[in-house]
Amino acid sequence: MAVSDVTAMFKALGDPTRQAIFEFLCERCCPVAVEETGEVHQVQGVTVGEVCCHVTGSDKFSSTVSFHIKELRLAGLINAEKNGKFMICSVRREAVDAMLAYLSALPKSDSSLCN
Amino acid sequence: MAVSDVTAMFKALGDPTRQAIFEFLCERCCPVAVEETGEVHQVQGVTVGEVCCHVTGSDKFSSTVSFHIKELRLAGLINAEKNGKFMICSVRREAVDAMLAYLSALPKSDSSLCN
């Protein structure tokens, strides 16, 4: 994952609404199942409606939340796949790992010579 | 460090110019010295002029870079202290640690029960 990708992730997470959505998805996303074929897929996720409900407190669809979900997806922080008439959202763990790796790799004060 | 602080840090780091400034400071910031008194202070840092030079490629002061340095400081990512006619900038390691802690503490898919 390139540095520019991490920039987009930080930018996306830098909005309170999106951060709330992302944390909600982190809490709600469930284990993955491994088929006999070895294929791994998401067992469960959260619908856009559930996210709207959690974020706005109302049970009505919110185009604003939909907008933020799209931003999170474009930044690579979440996945969203259609299931019937629902969109199921889930966290991309690689994204979290990429941000952790980026921050961990920043030169530390005592790891480099001083001029 | 509160969650909202981390949000501001992510937002600040989500801009390419500020990320470049931050990385530059990470590379350049040097060890701290501990006085006999036990007081710890920054031995060295980087002047605003050096940051401008690195970011813009020119040796002229840039009010844009100055603006971004201020944003980084307000987000808690860097320190800036005056030394004579220079402003010395340095990274706040606690900020990096706070972001790492936040990301590390996000619930993992296999750490929570599934509904």
Next chain:
DNA sequence: ACAACGTATCGAGATATTTCGATATAATAT
């Protein structure tokens, strides 16, 4: 076929961010 549902997208207004030049200020050098 039609209605209801879940979600996306569009358009517009409100607000925030970014950039840059001009001016201001404080510290140093002459």
Next chain:
DNA sequence: ATATTATATCGAAATATCTCGATACGTTGT
């Protein structure tokens, strides 16, 4: 005292982001 240097701040233009209502679209139920 005056000039120079390093930096900050202001103002304005350009651009981006956020929010919300309206409309559109695909899916499901009747």
